Amino acid sequence: xxxxxxxxxxxxxxxxxxxxxxxxxxxxxxxxxxxxxxxxxxxxxxxxxxxxxxxxxxxxxxxxxxxxxxxxxxxxxxxxxxxxxxxxxxxxxxxxxxxxxxxxxxxxxxxxxxxxxxxxxxxxxxxxxxxxxxxxxxxxxxxxxxxxxxxxxxxxxxxxxxxxxxxxxxxxxxxxxxxxxxxxxxxxxxxxxxxxxxxxxxxxxxxxxx
Numbered sequence: 001x002x003x004x005x006x007x008x009x010x011x012x013x014x015x016x017x018x019x020x021x022x023x024x025x026x027x028x029x030x031x032x033x034x035x036x037x038x039x040x041x042x043x044x045x046x047x048x049x050x051x052x053x054x055x056x057x058x059x060x061x062x063x064x065x066x067x068x069x070x071x072x073x074x075x076x077x078x079x080x081x082x083x084x085x086x087x088x089x090x091x092x093x094x095x096x097x098x099x100x101x102x103x104x105x106x107x108x109x110x111x112x113x114x115x116x117x118x119x120x121x122x123x124x125x126x127x128x129x130x131x132x133x134x135x136x137x138x139x140x141x142x143x144x145x146x147x148x149x150x151x152x153x154x155x156x157x158x159x160x161x162x163x164x165x166x167x168x169x170x171x172x173x174x175x176x177x178x179x180x181x182x183x184x185x186x187x188x189x190x191x192x193x194x195x196x197x198x199x200x201x202x203x204x205x206x207x208x209x210x
Contacts, residue, residue: 002033002049004146004154013155014162025162032158036150039190043197046078046109048142050150060142067137071130079107083139086111088129090136107143109198149193156189 007026011017016025040047052061059078067075069088077083083100086093100108113126128135146154160183 001030002037003029004033004036004050004151005029005158009155010158010162013159024165028158028161028165029154032154032161035157035186036154036190036193039193040150040196043194044079045198046076047196048079048107050143050146052142052144062138062140064136064138065141066133067135069128069131069134071127073113073126073128074101075111075128075135076109077111077137078141079109079143080137081106081108081140081142081144083108083111083137085138087136089131089134111137149195153189153192156192157186160186160189 007022007029010025010029014025037049049060065078067077069075080100085095086098096114098111098113101110101112102108111128113128164183
């Protein structure tokens with residue numbers, strides 16, 4: 001389970017300065033981060049997560065992923081901090097031949113072939129050869145740090161959950177008994193992450209990069 005906020009940050013936010021409820025407060029940090037993960041998964045195709053040290057998802061961090069070649073110059077990928085290498089049908093593709101998109105921000109969501117350069121044999125390859133799982137990418141998927149807005153929303157959700165506990169809405173052993181995702185106050189907080197939403201047409205394979 002993810003942990004995008006630390007226990008000490010939550011204790012400071014809720015005004016707790018002893019260790020009596022440390023175990024419960026730690027549980028709240030995990031629960032709040034899990035809620036944020038779940039929301040981002042719903043609104044963002046290709047969502048992976050943040051910071052391998054804060055996230056036990058095996059998807060976060062340096063790994064290799066395969067994608068279907070599109071037959072176009074655009075290959076949509078899962079969120080990535082960086083891509084180190086790409087091969088098509090086991091043949092390495094020069095890093096001079098592709099660019100990560102968006103160009104000036106992270107996470108990256110697509111790999112675009114650069115405009116073809118002329119050569120003595122004519123134009124170079126400028127399309128991802130159509131195929132099934134024939135494009136293999138190696139890189140850091142997800143982001144290597146927790147973005148500030150994600151951290152702040154996780155903290156706000158954690159404060160709300162803690163307040164619900166203090167109000168007696170659930171017992172110490174029942175943190176998962178309620179569906180906090182449907183709580184109106186938490187839902188309003190989560191909407192602060194809507195800038196992470198990615199517009200789609202017919203699913204993740206047709207993301208709009210315009």
